[in-house]
Amino acid sequence: MYLFRKQPEKRGGARLRRNPANRPSDHFKPGPAVRIPKLSSTCRSIREDLGLSRAEARDRTGLSDGYLFEIERGKHVPSLEALEKLIAGYRLNLMQARHLRELRAPAEDLLPTAKLRECLTANDVLMSHLQGLEQRRVLGAYIDPMWNVLACNDSCRAALPGLEETAESIPAWLYSPTAKTIVIEWEREAAHAAAVLKAIFGRYRASEQVRDLMRRLRPNRDANRLWGPSTNVAYGRDASNPLHWRHPSTGQPNSYIMTVSEVNQTQNVLLVTALRRPYCGPTIV
Numbered sequence: 040m041y042l043f044r045k046q047p048e049k050r051g052g053a054r055l056r057r058n059p060a061n062r063p064s065d066h067f068k069p070g071p072a073v074r075i076p077k078l079s080s081t082c083r084s085i086r087e088d089l090g091l092s093r094a095e096a097r098d099r100t101g102l103s104d105g106y107l108f109e110i111e112r113g114k115h116v117p118s119l120e121a122l123e124k125l126i127a128g129y130r131l132n133l134m135q136a137r138h139l140r141e142l143r144a145p146a147e148d149l150l151p152t153a154k155l156r157e158c159l160t161a162n163d164v165l166m167s168h169l170q171g172l173e174q175r176r177v178l179g180a181y182i183d184p185m186w187n188v189l190a191c192n193d194s195c196r197a198a199l200p201g202l203e204e205t206a207e208s209i210p211a212w213l214y215s216p217t218a219k220t221i222v223i224e225w226e227r228e229a230a231h232a233a234a235v236l237k238a239i240f241g242r243y244r245a246s247e248q249v250r251d252l253m254r255r256l257r258p259n260r261d262a263n264r265l266w267g268p269s270t271n272v273a274y275g276r277d278a279s280n281p282l283h284w285r286h287p288s289t290g291q292p293n294s295y296i297m298t299v300s301e302v303n304q305t306q307n308v309l310l311v312t313a314l315r316r317p318y319c320g321p322t323i324v
């Protein structure tokens with residue numbers, strides 16, 4: 040007696056692949072890279088970015104393989120002493136070190152954006168300051184730590200056309216098609232924004248604002264592409280590093296010196312100003 044193996048059914052002349060591993064690669068859909076940072080996954084990403092095995096990481100940090108494994112799996116929160124050994128062993132820069140310390144600490148509270156906007160717009164002194172900036176031709180905006188615009192002057196609004204379509208979120212605007220036509224060196228600026236957002240997400244990771252912005256950015260291919268491969272984080276922007284912007288109407292390039300400062304009268308409110316300077320950016324073809 041002969042035994043015959045039943046052949047897989049065919050559709051359109053091609054055999055169905057029963058093993059998912061044998062399916063064509065175009066069936067693979069990677070998950071979104073934009074996510075709230077965790078101490079465990081961040082420690083693992085940094086080690087892997089350095090090209091270190093756990094044994095090599097052990098030699099650098101003085102922490103055992105098992106202890107490093109437990110940290111990276113989220114099974115154990117490192118002591119402050121152990122975290123400092125890890126920071127020193129991996130030779131992290133100041134911003135990466137700060138990020139890990141903030142991820143180990145409890146998440147900071149963040150007032151709702153609507154509440155901050157209500158309090159701010161009721162403050163006549165702060166709102167008058169925006170108009171004073173406008174008269175001096177300085178772009179000005181009050182933002183929360185998530186870079187949601189609470190109030191801004193006309194010059195700032197004109198420089199960010201379509202901001203209202205992103206619910207007044209500067210990060211969401213930056214990853215929009217409109218921003219690509221206006222922001223010179225868009226790729227560099229968008230990568231810097233991803234580094235800034237990682238730090239912000241880590242610091243305020245329990246807030247609804249973080250979850251809301253994450254949901255906005257996750258469908259965006261550029262946000263995921265720039266977020267995923269890098270372990271860089273950033274806090275603020277160096278004033279010596281100007282922004283380069285096209286005028287939305289004329290296309291004329293301009294450079295801006297941007298500063299961010301805390302507003303003493305209110306909690307969780309920052310003042311962003313941008314002073315226009317003669318264009319000093321890359322050659323535009």
